[in-house]
Amino acid sequence: MLSWLKKEEISLIVKEWQTLVLAAFFFIGGYIFPFPLAFFIISYLLCGTSVIKKSFHNLSRGEIFDENLLMTIASVGAFCIGESPEGAAVMLFYQIGERLQEQAAEKSRNRIVKLMDLRPETARVLNGSAETEIPPEQVTVGQIIRIRPGERIALDGTVIRGQGLLDVSALTGEARPQPVTVSSRVLAGSISADTSLEIRVEKDYHHSTLSQIIELAEHAATKKSKSEKFITRFAHIYTPIVVGIAFLLAIFPPLLVSSASFHDWIYRALIFLVISCPCALVLSVPLGFFGGIGGAARYGILLKGSTYIEQLTKLNTLVFDKTGTLTQGVFEVLSVHPQPSVTKEYLLETAAALETNSNHPIAAAVLRAYGKKPPVITDQLCERAGEGILADNKTAVGNTRLMEQLGITNLPTVEGTCVHVAKNNTYQGYILLGDRLKPTAKEGINELKKQIKRLVILSGDNESSVSKTALETGISEAYGNLLPSDKIKHLEQILSQTPSEKVTAFAGDGINDAPSLMRADIGIAMGALGSDIAIEAADVVLMTDDLKKISTAIRLSNKTMRIIKQNVWLALGVKCAVLLLGIFGLANMWGAVFADVGVSLLAVSNSLRALYYKE
Numbered sequence: 001m002l003s004w005l006k007k008e009e010i011s012l013i014v015k016e017w018q019t020l021v022l023a024a025f026f027f028i029g030g031y032i033f034p035f036p037l038a039f040f041i042i043s044y045l046l047c048g049t050s051v052i053k054k055s056f057h058n059l060s061r062g063e064i065f066d067e068n069l070l071m072t073i074a075s076v077g078a079f080c081i082g083e084s085p086e087g088a089a090v091m092l093f094y095q096i097g098e099r100l101q102e103q104a105a106e107k108s109r110n111r112i113v114k115l116m117d118l119r120p121e122t123a124r125v126l127n128g129s130a131e132t133e134i135p136p137e138q139v140t141v142g143q144i145i146r147i148r149p150g151e152r153i154a155l156d157g158t159v160i161r162g163q164g165l166l167d168v169s170a171l172t173g174e175a176r177p178q179p180v181t182v183s184s185r186v187l188a189g190s191i192s193a194d195t196s197l198e199i200r201v202e203k204d205y206h207h208s209t210l211s212q213i214i215e216l217a218e219h220a221a222t223k224k225s226k227s228e229k230f231i232t233r234f235a236h237i238y239t240p241i242v243v244g245i246a247f248l249l250a251i252f253p254p255l256l257v258s259s260a261s262f263h264d265w266i267y268r269a270l271i272f273l274v275i276s277c278p279c280a281l282v283l284s285v286p287l288g289f290f291g292g293i294g295g296a297a298r299y300g301i302l303l304k305g306s307t308y309i310e311q312l313t314k315l316n317t318l319v320f321d322k323t324g325t326l327t328q329g330v331f332e333v334l335s336v337h338p339q340p341s342v343t344k345e346y347l348l349e350t351a352a353a354l355e356t357n358s359n360h361p362i363a364a365a366v367l368r369a370y371g372k373k374p375p376v377i378t379d380q381l382c383e384r385a386g387e388g389i390l391a392d393n394k395t396a397v398g399n400t401r402l403m404e405q406l407g408i409t410n411l412p413t414v415e416g417t418c419v420h421v422a423k424n425n426t427y428q429g430y431i432l433l434g435d436r437l438k439p440t441a442k443e444g445i446n447e448l449k450k451q452i453k454r455l456v457i458l459s460g461d462n463e464s465s466v467s468k469t470a471l472e473t474g475i476s477e478a479y480g481n482l483l484p485s486d487k488i489k490h491l492e493q494i495l496s497q498t499p500s501e502k503v504t505a506f507a508g509d510g511i512n513d514a515p516s517l518m519r520a521d522i523g524i525a526m527g528a529l530g531s532d533i534a535i536e537a538a539d540v541v542l543m544t545d546d547l548k549k550i551s552t553a554i555r556l557s558n559k560t561m562r563i564i565k566q567n568v569w570l571a572l573g574v575k576c577a578v579l580l581l582g583i584f585g586l587a588n589m590w591g592a593v594f595a596d597v598g599v600s601l602l603a604v605s606n607s608l609r610a611l612y613y614k615e
Contacts, residue, residue, distance in 0.1 A: 013099075016099055017099065019046055019047065020046075020047055020092070020095060020096055020099065022046055023042075023043045023044075023046035023047035023092055023095075024043070024092060025043075026039045026040075026042045026043035026046065027039070027040065027043040027085075027088050027089065027092055029043075030043065030084075030085060030088070031085070036084070036085075037084050040079075040084040040085055040087070040088040041079075041084070041088075043088045043092060044075065044079070044087060044088040044091055044092075047091050047092050047095045048071075048072075048075060048091035048095070050095075051068050051071055051072060051091065051094070051095070052068075052072050054068040055068035055069040055071075055072045071090065071091060071094050071274070073270075073273055074087075074090055074270045074271075074273040074274045074592075075087045075088075075090045075091045077266060077269075077270045077273075078090065078267075078270055078589065082263075083267065083589070086588065086589035086590070087589075089589060089590070089593065090274055090589055090592070090593055093593045093597050094593070094596065094597055096597070098597075120136060120151070120152045120153075120154040121135070122134060122135060122136070122154070123135070123136045123139050123145050123154035123155060124145055124146045124147070124148075125139060125143050125144070125145055126143075126144040126145065126146055126198065131146060136154040136155055136188075136205045136208075137204075137205045137206070139154070139155055139201055139204070139205065140201070140204065141201055141202060141203065141204055142200065142201060143200075143201050144160065144198055144199065144200055144201070145157070145198070145199050145201060146196065146197070146198050146199075147192045147196065147197045147198075147199060148192070148196050149164075149192055149193070149194055149195055149196060150191065150192065150193075151191065151192055152189065152190070152191050153166075153186055153187070153188050153189065153190045153191070153192065153197075153199065154188055154205075155188050155199075155201045155202075155203065155204070155205060155208050156185075156186070156187055156188050156201070156202050156203040156208045157185075157186060157199040157200050157201045157202045157203075158183060158184070158185055158186070158199065158200050158202060159180055159181065159182055159183065159184045159185075159186060159197055159198070159199055160182060160198050160199065160200050161182065161197070161198035162182075162195050162196055162197040162198060163179075163180060163181035163182065163195065164179075164180065164192060164193065164194045164195030164197065165177035165178065165179055165180070165192075165193040165194055165195070166178045166179075166180050166186060166190045166191065166192060166193060167190065167191040167192075167193050168187070168189075168190045168191075177193050178190075180197070185202075186199060187208075188205075188208040242272065242273070242276035243273070243276075245272065246269040246270075246272045246273045246276070247269070249265060249268060249269040249272055249583065250262075250265050250266045250268075250269035250270075251265075253265045264585065268582055268583060268585060270589075271582040271587060271588065271589060271591070271592045272579060272582050272583065274589065274592035274593065274595075274596055275575050275578050275579050275582060275587075275591075275592045275595040275596060276575065276579070285564055285567065285568070286306070287604060287607040287608075288560060288563050288564040288567060288606075288607040288610060289306030289309055289560065289564070290306070290607075290611075291560065291563075291607050291608055291609070291610035291611035292306070292309045292556060292557065292559075292560030292610040292611075292613075293306060293309070294610075294611045295556055295560070295610045295611050295612065295613035296552075296553060296556055296613075298613075299549060299552050299553075299556075299615075300542065300543035300544050300549065301540065301541075301542055301543070301549050301552065301553045301556075302540065302541040302542075302543065303539075303540055303553070304538075304539050304540070304541075305539070308522055308539045308540055308557075309556075309557045309560050309561065310557070310561065311503045311521060311522050312505075312522065312540075312553055312554050312557035312558075313554070313557050313558050313561050314501065314502050314503045315451070315452055315502070315503055315504075315505055315522070315554060316452065316453050316454065316498050316499060316502030316503060316504065317452065317453065317454040317455075317456065317494055317497075317498050317502075317504040317505070318448060318452050318454070318455050318456070318504075318505050318506075318507065318550070319455075319456045319457075319458055319491060319494060319504065319505070319506045319507070319516070319520065320455070320456070320457050320458070320475070320506075320507050320508070321457075321458065321459060321487075321506075321507065321508035321509065321513050321516075322435075322457055322459035322461055322465075322466055322469050322480075323435055323459065323460075323461055324508075324509040324526060324545075325507055325508055325509050325526055325547075326437060326438065326441050326445075326457070326469055326473060326547070327435040327436060327437055327438060327441070327469060328435060328436050328437070328438055329435065329509070330361075330365075330435065330436075331361045331362055331364070331365035331417070331433050331434070331435060332365055332368070332369070332433065332434060332435070332436055333348075333365055333366060333368075333369035333431055333432070333433055334416075334432045334433060334434045334436075335431075335432045336348055336369075336429070336431050336432075337412075337429050337430050337431070337432065338428065338429035339427060339428055339429045342428050342429055346428075347421055347428055347429045347431065348366070348369060348370050348431065349370060349374060349375065350395060350397070350421055350423065350428065351366050351370075351397045351419060351421050351431055352366050352367050352369075352370035352374035353374040353375050353376075353377050354377065354381065354389045354391055354395060354396075354397045355367060355374075355389065355397060356374055356377075357381065358383060358389060362417070362419060362433060365433055366419070366431065366433075369431075377391055377395075379391040379392040379394065379395070380392050384398070384402065387399060387401050387402040387405075388402040388419065388420075390402075394423065394424055395421075395422070395423045395424075396420075396421070396422045396423075397419055397420070397421050398419060398420060399418075399419065399420065400420065402420075403420045403422060403427070406422060406425055407425060408420075408422055408425065408427050411427070411430075412430065414430060414432065415464045415468065416432060416433070416434055416464055416465055416468060417432070417433045417434060417465060418430045418431060418432045418433060419431050419433070434465070434468075435461075435465070435469075437469065437472055437473065438545055438546075438547065440546045440547055440548050441472075441473055441547055442472070442473055442474070443547075443548060444546065444547025444548040444549075444550065444551065445473045445474060445475065445547065446474070447548060447551040448547070448550060448551055449474070451551060451554050451555075452554075454477070454494075455475045455476075455477070456475070456477040456478070456479075456490075456494060457469065457470055457475055457477065457478035457479065458479050458482055458487045458490050458491065458516070459478070459479070459480050459482060460480075460481070460482050460483065460484075460487075461480055461481075463480040463481055464480075465480065466478045466479065466480030467480070484513075484515055484516070487513075487515070487516050488515055488516060488519060491504075491506060491516050491519055491520060492519070495519075495520070495521070503521035503522060504520055504521050504522075505520055505521060505522035505523070505524055505540075506519070506520035506522075506523055506524065507524040507525075507526070507547075507550065508523075508524075508525065508526070509525060509526040509545075513525075513537075514536075514537040515537075517537040517538045517539075518537045522539050522540060523537055523538035523539045523540070524538055524539070524540045524541075524542065524550060525537070525538030525540070525541045525542070526542055526545050540553060552615060555615075556610070556613050559609075559610060559613060560610045563606055563607060563609055563610055564607075566606060567603040567606055567607060570599060570602060570603060570606070571599050571600075571603055574595050574599045575595050575596075575599065578591050578592065578594075578595040579595075
């Protein structure tokens with residue numbers, strides 16, 4: 001039951017519960033044995049001493065009106081007017097409620113910590129044929145580490161040997177194993193399900209994905225939302241008001257009405273004080289947000305603060321970068337278009353032969369599409385930046401500008417990125433390349449259209465490619481050929497068009513997206529392929545490149561805010577009802593205990609529903 005806690009914490013909890021059980025024994029003894037007052041006083045001192053100490057400690061620091069002082073005044077007052085059983089009961093049940101609330105809150109926090117506590121204690125570093133186990137913090141970029149079946153990957157890197165399946169559920173929330181092979185990028189925290197892998201480390205431990213996740217989870221709760229700040233301010237104003245009302249309730253009716261007794265009205269005032277404790281409000285609202293953050297983390301969505309839960313419910317406009325966000329971010333050969341006298345195989349082979357020594361992304365795509373070792377060209381190769389490659393001016397692979405320099409005109413009009421091939425000044429055909437949509441892009445956009453009023457694409461890619469992506473995804477607004485500064489200008493314009501009570505989000509993954517991620521009301525980074533700068537600049541990080549996670553985050557945020565509103569209305573509604581009953585003498589201390597402790601426990605239990613959110 002307490003498996004999420006450390007031994008020291010379990011020991012402390014056991015001691016606290018032992019004390020409460022002993023206090024409960026003396027409380028029951030007050031109804032059974034002679035000298036009941038002595039039993040009630042012992043019970044009260046066992047469970048109430050810590051509350052009394054806290055109230056005096058807070059008074060010395062100037063914190064006058066808090067729940068500790070309210071409970072102390074109410075319980076001592078009950079003893080003073082001869083209601084010792086109820087005085088002891090108020091403190092006993094208050095303390096039992098506090099322990100249950102603390103354990104619920106601690107379970108919520110530790111569920112997130114457990115979710116993110118994926119740090120392997122050692123990494124197995126290869127040095128030739130020898131293996132050395134050292135802490136992950138000591139492994140440097142470029143070193144080779146070995147992962148055995150069932151072990152957790154210690155650092156981000158690229159697979160250089162082995163293939164198999166990875167369990168990435170703790171990072172991304174995706175239950176299905178992810179296949180990896182040589183050249184696959186892998187993230188720290190993943191588990192090799194069925195094979196041994198050798199991985200070249202690409203990031204040191206402190207910059208690894210795992211380290212960033214842990215840091216985000218640890219600091220997420222430090223950013224308070226407007227609702228949390230309001231509740232804190234509300235409690236500070238609300239508490240002194242109810243203390244003042246309780247004082248007036250105890251003094252004035254007996255002075256103004258001859259038939260009213262001080263005993264009755266002081267008792268009613270004490271009930272009023274117990275009921276007025278703002279515990280349910282102060283605890284359940286931040287716990288609701290914390291539950292939302294934990295629930296999102298289970299789906300691979302990292303929220304850097306509770307304020308972004310509140311903002312996601314007000315999302316009006318979502319702006320996308322294209323490459324790496326909507327598309328896979330890797331060039332691929334989409335189709336090969338030879339002239340009638342040329343075969344596809346020959347056209348692709350010629351292009352691959354010239355691109356062999358180039359490190360351009362287009363060259364890599366052509367070589368992948370060819371899939372074999374291309375023939376060796378003995379001619380002198382000349383690579384022209386931004387144009388293409390020439391082989392002794394006989395064979396050429398490149399763009400329209402290079403073809404025109406060679407005197408080749410009347411090229412076909414092509415929508416998108418392509419490379420033309422020519423030999424001996426004779427046009428051979430062209431190879432069409434593109435950046436394919438992510439598998440879940442269309443489905444994700446369709447879901448977002450139901451939730452968000454306006455979707456826009458801002459991209460640095462050429463207009464034709466951007467228009468093609470916009471058409472495929474069904475996004476009506478798209479702008480291409482934008483530098484980072486141009487993106488900011490367009491984003492500023494979009495922000496100015498957004499209604500004042502609504503917010504605009506930007507989703508991107510690259511270094512050039514960082515300014516836009518920071519400028520938007522909410523920055524959403526695609527964490528699996530995104531750059532470190534983008535992840536740092538963003539407010540929300542998706543640990544997969546699944547756009548449907550944005551819809552999940554919105555739905556979870558809406559549910560979290562509904563839960564928080566339910567808690568507020570529950571607490572205020574029950575308290576107001578019992579307060580009125582108490583004023584008219586229709587409620588006793590037992591009703592007051594329920595209105596305080598009982599409602600707090602109900603609100604806490606309701607808050608935890610966000611932590612266990614299911615799609």
